[in-house]
């Protein structure tokens with residue numbers, strides 16, 4: 360009789376990942392080649408994939424727990440902006456070397472926390488070893504009622520632009536993660552600096568807003584590459600113009616303090632990215648109902664601008680004057 364494997368690739372998968380798939384029957388305990396997903400009756404499936412990589416999306420010495428959370432959160436963020444409810448995800452991992460047991464335990468705990476928070480389950484994945492920095496690919500599947508997927512390219516002239524949460528915290532947190540000494544220049548005490556770094560480490564997709572997006576938004580997307588760049592994408596895909604009013608962009612207390620100390624940081628807020636908030640276009644006659652639904656869901660939304668005819672994307676600074684925002688935002692292949 361073959362001995363039960365305790366080492367090697369299969370054992371690593373069984374020990375670390377199979378427990379995360381135990382709530383998903385179609386994962387077959389991670390012992391099959393594929394997973395099986397029966398679409399919920401009357402629903403369309405929504406698919407997305409985003410990877411996070413060491414040195415690009417997180418730091419090598421970030422806690423494994425935080426890295427795992429981020430990998431799942433950025434994908435759930437994509438689903439939320441479509442009005443979708445998360446169902447399951449696939450996880451593709453390439454490690455340069457076998458990670459030690461403590462790292463794997465932290466990674467497993469981070470995925471378990473994120474699964475519980477976002478209501479989805481591991482369905483399958485891939486684990487291999489390759490030279491180079493750690494890369495974590497997640498493919499997430501969600502569900503929306505048939506025919507109701509909220510597109511990026513369906514905003515109309517006149518739609519109001521709403522943003523969830525607060526903008527810029529994670530981008531400021533990244534600056535502090537790179538150089539904590541900047542806290543003093545930003546006028547931030549330790550608690551505020553830590554709060555901003557926490558927003559960088561742990562994106563919080565606004566899951567409970569999804570039903571309001573589904574019901575009231577004519578178009579929506581999540582903000583990962585900076586509000587200005589992503590708003591430009593929504594406008595271009597929809598064939599509309601967009602104007603953002605800087606004074607209306609919601610800031611957290613720490614971000615407000617930082618921007619008041621160093622007004623140049625407002626560009627970081629607008630274009631730094633890593634926000635994972637929702638940008639939604641809502642017809643004016645549905646705006647009050649959207650505000651009510653958002654309030655009931657416990658997610659703050661702010662009206663930050665409006666779509667119009669034409670194709671320009673303009674941003675008024677906090678003093679009302681037009682800002683030069685061309686070329687801002689995250690680009691993996693900058694020109």
Ligand SMILES: Nc1ncnc2c1ncn2[C@@H]1O[C@H](COP(=O)(O)OP(=O)(O)O)[C@@H](O)[C@H]1O
Nearest residue numbers: 406407408409410433437580581582583584589
């Ligand atoms: N390698 C790829 N193969 C197929 N589709 C891709 C690939 N890379 C990006 N896409 C598609 O391009 C679009 C934009 O991708 P991305 O910027 O990652 O979206 P988001 O910012 O919403 O996560 C998405 O529809 C995505 O599925």
Ligand SMILES: Cc1ncc(C[n+]2csc(CCOP(=O)(O)OP(=O)(O)O)c2C)c(N)n1
Nearest residue numbers: 409414415416417418583584631632633689
């Ligand atoms: C170590 C590190 N450096 C820089 C950044 C900033 N950053 C990296 S990728 C990115 C944009 C979002 O990532 P992307 O892969 O473009 O996600 P998507 O837009 O596809 O959802 C930002 C703001 C970061 N998060 N971490």
Ligand SMILES: [Mg+2]
Nearest residue numbers: 408409410583
């Ligand atoms: Mg992507």
Ligand SMILES: [Mg+2]
Nearest residue numbers: 409433437583
């Ligand atoms: Mg994304």
Ligand SMILES: [Mg+2]
Nearest residue numbers: 583584689691
């Ligand atoms: Mg991007």
